[in-house]
Amino acid sequence: MKKLYVLIVSLMMFVALAVSGCGSATDSKPAAGGTATAPEVKAIQDRGTLKVGVKVDVPKFGFKDPKTGQIDGFEIDLTRALAKKILGDEKKFEAQGVTAKTRGPLLDNGEVDLVIATFTITEERKQSYNFSDPYFTDGVALMVKKDSGITDLKGLADKTIGVAQSATSKKAIQEAADKQGIKVKFLEFGTYPEIKTALDSGRINCFSVDGAILYGYLDDTTVILNDRFTPQEYGVASKKANAGLAKIVNDTINDMKKSGELDKLMQKWGLK
Amino acid sequence: MIKVQGVNKFFGPLHVLKDIHLNVDSGEKVVVIGPSGSGKSTLIRCMNLLETPSTGQIVIDGVDITAPKAPITKVRESVAMVFQQFNLYPHKTVLENLTLAPTLIKKISRDEASESGLAFLERVGLREKADAYPAQLSGGQQQRVAIARALNMRPTVMLFDEPTSALDPEMIQEVLDVMVDLAKEGITMVVVTHEMGFAKQVADQVIFMDGGKILEKGSPEHFFTNPEHDRTKLFLSRILR
Amino acid sequence: MPGPFAGFKWLALMNDWSVFAEGFVQTILLSALGLTLALGLGIFFGLLGTSHVKLFKLLNRVYVEFIQNTPLVIQIFFLYHGLPHLGIMLPVFVVGVLGVGVYHGAYIAEVIRAGVESVPKGQLEAAYSQGFSYWGAMIHIVLPQAKRISYPPLTNQAVNLIKNTSVLAMVAGGELMYHADSWSSNNLYYGPSYVVTGLLYLSLCFPLATYAKRMERKLEVSS
Numbered sequence: 001m002k003k004l005y006v007l008i009v010s011l012m013m014f015v016a017l018a019v020s021g022c023g024s025a026t027d028s029k030p031a032a033g034g035t036a037t038a039p040e041v042k043a044i045q046d047r048g049t050l051k052v053g054v055k056v057d058v059p060k061f062g063f064k065d066p067k068t069g070q071i072d073g074f075e076i077d078l079t080r081a082l083a084k085k086i087l088g089d090e091k092k093f094e095a096q097g098v099t100a101k102t103r104g105p106l107l108d109n110g111e112v113d114l115v116i117a118t119f120t121i122t123e124e125r126k127q128s129y130n131f132s133d134p135y136f137t138d139g140v141a142l143m144v145k146k147d148s149g150i151t152d153l154k155g156l157a158d159k160t161i162g163v164a165q166s167a168t169s170k171k172a173i174q175e176a177a178d179k180q181g182i183k184v185k186f187l188e189f190g191t192y193p194e195i196k197t198a199l200d201s202g203r204i205n206c207f208s209v210d211g212a213i214l215y216g217y218l219d220d221t222t223v224i225l226n227d228r229f230t231p232q233e234y235g236v237a238s239k240k241a242n243a244g245l246a247k248i249v250n251d252t253i254n255d256m257k258k259s260g261e262l263d264k265l266m267q268k269w270g271l272k
Numbered sequence: 273m274i275k276v277q278g279v280n281k282f283f284g285p286l287h288v289l290k291d292i293h294l295n296v297d298s299g300e301k302v303v304v305i306g307p308s309g310s311g312k313s314t315l316i317r318c319m320n321l322l323e324t325p326s327t328g329q330i331v332i333d334g335v336d337i338t339a340p341k342a343p344i345t346k347v348r349e350s351v352a353m354v355f356q357q358f359n360l361y362p363h364k365t366v367l368e369n370l371t372l373a374p375t376l377i378k379k380i381s382r383d384e385a386s387e388s389g390l391a392f393l394e395r396v397g398l399r400e401k402a403d404a405y406p407a408q409l410s411g412g413q414q415q416r417v418a419i420a421r422a423l424n425m426r427p428t429v430m431l432f433d434e435p436t437s438a439l440d441p442e443m444i445q446e447v448l449d450v451m452v453d454l455a456k457e458g459i460t461m462v463v464v465t466h467e468m469g470f471a472k473q474v475a476d477q478v479i480f481m482d483g484g485k486i487l488e489k490g491s492p493e494h495f496f497t498n499p500e501h502d503r504t505k506l507f508l509s510r511i512l513r
Numbered sequence: 514m515p516g517p518f519a520g521f522k523w524l525a526l527m528n529d530w531s532v533f534a535e536g537f538v539q540t541i542l543l544s545a546l547g548l549t550l551a552l553g554l555g556i557f558f559g560l561l562g563t564s565h566v567k568l569f570k571l572l573n574r575v576y577v578e579f580i581q582n583t584p585l586v587i588q589i590f591f592l593y594h595g596l597p598h599l600g601i602m603l604p605v606f607v608v609g610v611l612g613v614g615v616y617h618g619a620y621i622a623e624v625i626r627a628g629v630e631s632v633p634k635g636q637l638e639a640a641y642s643q644g645f646s647y648w649g650a651m652i653h654i655v656l657p658q659a660k661r662i663s664y665p666p667l668t669n670q671a672v673n674l675i676k677n678t679s680v681l682a683m684v685a686g687g688e689l690m691y692h693a694d695s696w697s698s699n700n701l702y703y704g705p706s707y708v709v710t711g712l713l714y715l716s717l718c719f720p721l722a723t724y725a726k727r728m729e730r731k732l733e734v735s736s
Contacts, residue, residue: 101694104701108517124700127521162685165698187685188695194683201597203684322638349644359639363657372653373643425643 038244041086044113049092050083053112056097057192059216060269061118064097071095074269075116078135078236078253081261082114085252099190100166104128107239114238114249118213120168121235130246131235135253135262136271139228140172141211146223148205153227157182162195162204164188169209172230192217212271273298273429273460274319279328281314281484288314290484292328296477298428301461303471306481307507312464315481316431319462320344320351333428349377352422356434358414360406366393366417367402370424378425385424392420396450412443416450423454430454432463468512472496480504517704526705529696536692537713543609543688544675544717550614551674555621560651562626573622580619585680588612593684609681609688617674624666628659661732668725672718679714689713 037045044050054075055062062073080090087093098106098117106112107129121131142161144150150159153176163170165188177184187204189195196217199207207217210232214224236253238246256262266272274296281289288311296302304312317323318330321337321344330338337347361369370389374380393399396416398409406414415435422430432451436444448470455461455474465471471478471492478495480488480503488495488504496512499505526533562573580588589612596603603611632655640650679690689710697706 100698101703104697104703105517128519128701165694168699170699188691189685190683190694197594198684201594202602203593203597320642322641345644345646348642351642353639353642355635355639355642357633357635359633359635361636361639361654361658363661373640373645376649376653377644421643 038242038247040113040239040242040245041248044086044245048087049094050079050086050114051094051096051112052079052082053098053103053106053115053117054079054095055117058118058213060212060271061216062095062097062116063216071097074136074265074271075118077265077268078256078262079114079116081256082116082236082249082252086248100164101190103237107237110239113242113245114236116236118210118234119237120166120210120232122168125237129237129240130243131237132246132250132253134233134235135257136212136234136266137231138210138212138234139231140169140208141214141228142173142225143199143207143214143217143222144205144225145199146221150205150225152225153177154180154182156184156206158184159205160185160187160203161206161208162187162189162198163208164192164195165190168232169229172232173208176227176229273300273333274462275329275331276315276319277329277331279315279318279325279330281311281318281323282326288484289318289325292486294479294486294489296429296460296462299458299460300476301455301474302463302477302479303475304462304464304479304481305466305468305471305507305511306487310481311484312481313433316433316462316464319429319431320348320353322353345377349425350427351429351431352425352427353431353433354415354418354422354435356438358406358411358418358438360414360418360421362406365403365405366398366409369406369417370421373421374424374426388426389420389424392423393417395423395453396420397446410443411439412446415439415443415447419447419450419454427459429460429462432461432465434464434466436465436467466511468496468508480507482507518708519704522702523705525700525702526696526709532692532696533689533709533713536687536689539606539687540675540678540689540713541717543606543613543678543681543686544671546610547613547617547678548671548674550610551617551621551670554615554618555625556656558618558622559625559629562622563629573626577619577622580616581623585612585616585677586683588616589680589684605681605684605686608684609678609686612681613674613677616677617670620670620673621667624663624670625659627666628663629655631662632658665725665729665732668721668728672721672725675717675721676714 054071056064056071058073060073062071062075064071076095079093079095083093084090096106096112098115103115103117103119107115121134125131142153142156150156161173161184163186170186170188173184187198189198192209192213195204195207198204199222207214211224211228218224236249238249253262263272274294276292276294279289279292280287292315304316306312314323318325319332325338328338329336332347332351335347336342337344361372364372367386367389370392371382371385374385375382390399390402393402396419398413398416398420401409401413401417406417409417435451436447439447444467448467451463451470452474475492477489478492479486482503487501488499496508499508558573558576561569562577564570589608592603592608592612593605636654636658637650640654645653678688681688682690682694685691693706693710697703
């Protein structure tokens with residue numbers, strides 16, 4: 001029996017190593033940069049469609065209208081611009097909903113070429129993926145129930161704050177709380193609607209995420225406090241090996257910034 | 273000892289006991305015979321409420337066991353039952369089968385219950401099987417253990433529901449021998465059986481049932497030599513072939 | 514270049530081992546209490562199911578059918594998000610114990626009912642004829658025999674219960690899966706995170722499942 005145990009464990013280890021081995025084998029190929037078309041970009045062009053992971057539960061950024069089934073938002077428009085740049089047609093993309101849990105694996109296994117999903121750039125994450133320069137910057141904000149009477153972070157001392165399972169906002173609030181010398185507790189949830197549900201049921205006293213996202217969940221019973229914490233910068237993520245693709249994305253975003261197109265999109269979605 | 277008065281029993285639309293009247297005196301041995309489906313098993317099962325009579329009254333030792341709040345578990349302590357299928361507890365040894373209820377229900381000490389249990393095993397000739405499990409015994413042996421188990425409750429009434437019907441022919445006699453031996457004592461016995469030899473040998477009163485009714489009662493002499501009913505004659509002629 | 518299982522991700526996990534240990538302990542506690550509750554409910558409702566009283570039987574059916582035919586996720590959601598609207602705010606740990614306990618209690622009730630029904634009716638009658646009450650007969654005569662039949666499926670329920678505590682991750686349950694999700698969605702080192710988490714669940718469930726198999730084989734031999 002013990003033997004079988006050891007066998008199973010070593011089997012799992014082996015699979016793990018094999019997968020990582022494969023990863024490094026493909027990674028070691030020289031990523032074509034510069035003017036020549038990189039192989040991964042060529043692959044997208046041959047395929048004729050750009051596969052993108054987007055949010056489907058964040059109004060104004062990436063939100064799937066339950067009535068029409070259409071996903072739309074600022075980040076979808078950004079996707080259109082990138083599709084146009086790479087494939088010459090802004091309609092040639094396939095959007096797929098991602099969550100904090102799935103966006104990493106989907107990039108790694110090639111299910112999506114890019115993740116454009118309110119993905120905050122961090123040093124830790126840069127070790128695993130390529131991030132473009134930020135296309136949007138926003139501070140972490142706090143939403144509370146109106147009847148709670150809470151007006152600032154101090155009011156949340158010893159209270160529970162609900163955050164998403166991609167805890168850049170958790171870190172930001174924690175740092176601010178430490179500075180003010182107060183203690184707060186955190187609960188992490190998989191999606192934003194779950195956090196809102198928890199706020200409504202009173203499980204948490206505060207819903208905290210980047211301000212622009214938070215506005216999508218504002219209703220009659222809730223209020224967003226004025227405080228903003230550590231700015232969060234959103235970048236377009238791609239697989240680490242696909243340096244050529246990353247460059248095109250980055251160039252496109254910087255061009256859009258210069259031309260004012262990015263600002264226009266933000267205005268269109270009421271993000272500025 | 274046992275008074276059955278106007279008992280009726282229905283299973284849904286089936287009327288299986290029809291206005292049964294029966295008196296069993298203390299120490300009396302009563303044998304109930306009749307074709308299958310005549311209601312004899314149901315009658316004996318009513319006597320310790322494994323079946324509840326639909327109407328009528330059964331009084332045992334002055335206690336109306338059919339009254340709504342009858343102390344039925346108390347009554348059962350002194351009315352023991354031996355089943356066709358033995359129903360020994362398979363997860364207990366032979367001796368544990370004998371001591372379980374006396375210690376738990378009658379609160380007799382373990383030592384005392386074991387001692388009397390071994391004595392009863394001796395009596396049915398199975399003392400050496402005390403530590404065996406029921407599955408290791410033959411059918412005849414199991415039934416003898418079941419009788420010893422019933423005896424170890426020190427009952428005043430013993431009910432036997434076709435105790436030999438599930439046995440291979442060569443094992444029937446060993447069980448009957450034990451029962452005949454038992455009948456020599458003052459204990460009250462009600463036995464449902466097809467063993468006419470046993471009835472002749474031990475019965476004070478024989479009861480013939482058919483179609484849910486008691487058709488005839490009487491002494492064995494009357495019964496086997498000069499039955500009144502044609503139905504009884506027919507039954508006897510078939511069974512005594 | 515880093516794949517999902519790159520070495521530095523394993524190192525990061527080893528540095529944060531206490532995160533996983535905390536979740537692991539919570540999962541064990543949750544499973545132990547949940548199983549206790551499930552057994553209690555299972556035996557109680559299982560016996561109701563074997564009763565001849567129509568109302569008891571009905572209670573058994575309502576409980577078993579209702580719980581077995583709705584997803585555990587919904588039940589947990591109701592306990593966590595629904596009850597507070599009715600003014601009942603259960604701590605998430607209690608939600609977890611209640612959730613998996615009630616859910617697997619329904620399955621255990623069926624196991625117990627089947628086990629009890631596999632014991633011949635004559636056993637109960639023999640016990641009654643000796644003066645046992647219903648509960649006395651159940652405890653001393655019927656359940657010990659039902660137990661032998663019920664053990665392997667009961668152990669399987671225990672294994673499923675342990676795995677199903679991971680549903681609590683959805684409502685920030687603080688158990689192993691929650692910590693694995695939390696840790697890996699932050700730094701995206703999901704590879705090592707889920708391998709280790711899987712192994713930890715395996716270390717709990719595999720011995721139990723093996724035990725169940727052995728019991729099953731024993732039963733086959735003995736019967």
